[in-house]
Amino acid sequence: MTTHTEEMTLNMGPQHPSTHGVFRLKVTVRGETITSAEPIIGYLHRGSEKLAEGLAYSQFIPYTDRLDYMNAMTNNYIYCASVEELMGLEIPERAEYLRILTMELNRVASHLLWWGTFMLDMGAISPFLYAFRDRDHILDRLNEISGARMTFNYMRIGGVKWDAPEGWIDRVKETVELIRENIHDYDTLVTGNEIFQARSKGVGYISKENAVNWGLSGPALRASGVKFDIRKDEPYSIYDRFDFDIPTREEGDVFARYKVRIAEIYESLKIVEQACEQIPDEGEIIHKKGKRLMMIKPPEGEVYKRAEASKGEIGVYLVSNKKKEPYRVKLRRPSFVNVEILEELLIGQPIANLVAIFGSLDVVLGEVDA
Amino acid sequence: MFRLLKGFGVTLKFFGSKKFTILYPDEKVEMPERFRGIHRFFPDKCIVCNMCVNACPTDVITLTGKPHPDNPKKKVIDTYNIDFQGCILCDFCTEVCPTAAIVMTARYDNLSSYDRANHFKDIDWLSSNEVYGNYTIEEEVDEDEAGEEK
Numbered sequence: 001m002t003t004h005t006e007e008m009t010l011n012m013g014p015q016h017p018s019t020h021g022v023f024r025l026k027v028t029v030r031g032e033t034i035t036s037a038e039p040i041i042g043y044l045h046r047g048s049e050k051l052a053e054g055l056a057y058s059q060f061i062p063y064t065d066r067l068d069y070m071n072a073m074t075n076n077y078i079y080c081a082s083v084e085e086l087m088g089l090e091i092p093e094r095a096e097y098l099r100i101l102t103m104e105l106n107r108v109a110s111h112l113l114w115w116g117t118f119m120l121d122m123g124a125i126s127p128f129l130y131a132f133r134d135r136d137h138i139l140d141r142l143n144e145i146s147g148a149r150m151t152f153n154y155m156r157i158g159g160v161k162w163d164a165p166e167g168w169i170d171r172v173k174e175t176v177e178l179i180r181e182n183i184h185d186y187d188t189l190v191t192g193n194e195i196f197q198a199r200s201k202g203v204g205y206i207s208k209e210n211a212v213n214w215g216l217s218g219p220a221l222r223a224s225g226v227k228f229d230i231r232k233d234e235p236y237s238i239y240d241r242f243d244f245d246i247p248t249r250e251e252g253d254v255f256a257r258y259k260v261r262i263a264e265i266y267e268s269l270k271i272v273e274q275a276c277e278q279i280p281d282e283g284e285i286i287h288k289k290g291k292r293l294m295m296i297k298p299p300e301g302e303v304y305k306r307a308e309a310s311k312g313e314i315g316v317y318l319v320s321n322k323k324k325e326p327y328r329v330k331l332r333r334p335s336f337v338n339v340e341i342l343e344e345l346l347i348g349q350p351i352a353n354l355v356a357i358f359g360s361l362d363v364v365l366g367e368v369d370a
Numbered sequence: 371m372f373r374l375l376k377g378f379g380v381t382l383k384f385f386g387s388k389k390f391t392i393l394y395p396d397e398k399v400e401m402p403e404r405f406r407g408i409h410r411f412f413p414d415k416c417i418v419c420n421m422c423v424n425a426c427p428t429d430v431i432t433l434t435g436k437p438h439p440d441n442p443k444k445k446v447i448d449t450y451n452i453d454f455q456g457c458i459l460c461d462f463c464t465e466v467c468p469t470a471a472i473v474m475t476a477r478y479d480n481l482s483s484y485d486r487a488n489h490f491k492d493i494d495w496l497s498s499n500e501v502y503g504n505y506t507i508e509e510e511v512d513e514d515e516a517g518e519e520k
Contacts, residue, residue, distance in 0.1 A: 059427035062460035126381055133390050140402075147404035147474075153460050161465075162404060189380040192373030293466055294425055 021365025044369040052329035065151035073106040076155035082305040086298040094283035095159035110310035158290020200255040204357035218312025223256035335367040411496035415471035418445040422463035
């Protein structure tokens with residue numbers, strides 16, 4: 001007797017816990033094997049780019065918080081930096097350091113959250129709790145300086161909104177120490193775990209050529225052996241003043257992406273420590289032109305600025321026609337580009353690998369849909 | 371297998387450690403001074419300049435003024451509404467306010483409701499929004515803050 005398996009369409013999402021938002025994946029399975037996968041996006045679409053055209057330059061800053069809400073500081077930064085470049089503003093030294101500190105702390109928080117939820121997808125519950133505990137230490141620091149835990153709205157065109165509160169730098173140093181210790185524990189808990197390795201090694205392989213051709217960026221690209229990080233290759237802000245490495249792996253699988261992110265946490269902590277040492281004790285925190293919050297009018301022109309967010313390359317293309325509102329804002333969101341490769345990765349894989357592969361790309365749906 | 375057991379060691383380490391969570395409705399997290407919570411409005415300070423209305427990125431603030439009873443050139447506030455359905459607590463209204471008439475408190479828990487219409491808050495609610503944490507109602511403290519804003 002021969003067995004016959006029929007193809008079945010399976011809708012994963014839009015309300016699925018491991019899609020980290022509202023992402024829908026239409027999968028066809030034959031038995032356990034995926035034969036086709038179609039990502040359907042747009043459930044969180046808010047029209048951010050169009051909204052920007054009706055808002056003053058500064059008013060769009062809180063909207064950038066809501067793109068990649070795990071890593072809002074870099075979004076804040078890149079938007080402000082693009083307006084600054086158009087206006088030719090010079091940012092005060094202390095403001096640059098505060099920007100670096102908050103951005104790198106936020107990157108650690110974002111990677112920790114990824115680590116927790118990814119392990120949850122892989123079937124481990126306790127890492128999630130540990131990651132959230134440590135992430136909260138960072139969010140507390142960011143809350144102290146910006147007044148919000150996730151949607152910071154901290155950067156301003158020409159600088160930052162607040163100076164660091166008293167004793168903040170010291171508390172950041174303590175937090176860095178604490179997290180460095182704990183990350184070591186996480187490595188012991190998860191990285192060496194044989195079950196985890198068996199599930200992640202060799203799964204979801206992306207070759208070097210494929211990664212470049214699909215336009216991947218961030219840890220997903222570096223795990224495939226491409227040493228590209230905008231912080232090093234095209235230093236923006238004051239990243240050229242810090243000593244840090246770009247972790248890369250050659251394997252290109254889920255495990256490699258995991259290792260790259262863990263290594264990146266260590267590197268970010270290194271940058272935070274150096275910034276804490278180098279930061280000038282006092283000084284201006286905002287350019288005088290930036291203080292006129294609602295009256296910012298950059299000269300006519302266009303600019304594209306990019307930065308390394310925790311998910312990859314985030315870019316802002318800005319066109320100004322010398323009015324109070326921008327003429328056009330185009331956002332290059334790393335998650336949106338990274339999620340495109342998913343279809344190719346999933347075909348031929350068993351259904352059990354689906355969440356592992358999807359989780360390893362670290363996609364945030366606020367950013368995919370914008 | 372050895373690494374697996376080593377991982378269990380980490381779990382055991384946390385087993386006896388102090389709890390990090392709190393029992394939320396009974397205990398509350400203390401928010402820092404700058405926390406951007408739900409607004410409080412001071413009607414006496416408002417000069418009806420419309421700055422907050424213009425600065426609001428989601429257009430949720432509406433206000434009207436009436437002539438000052440003593441000085442017809444000046445205006446005093448008549449109605450002041452915030453629609454919290456659309457408010458994103460971005461802080462631009464307090465940032466641009468020249469007299470610190472609208473401030474943000476450390477409150478974050480008094481907006482939950484079963485009805486959407488209840489999120490539309492008027493001047494009475496906003497000016498009696500119980501303040502704790504950030505701002506004290508004493509007159510001199512408020513003057514200091516107003517000076518900083520300027």
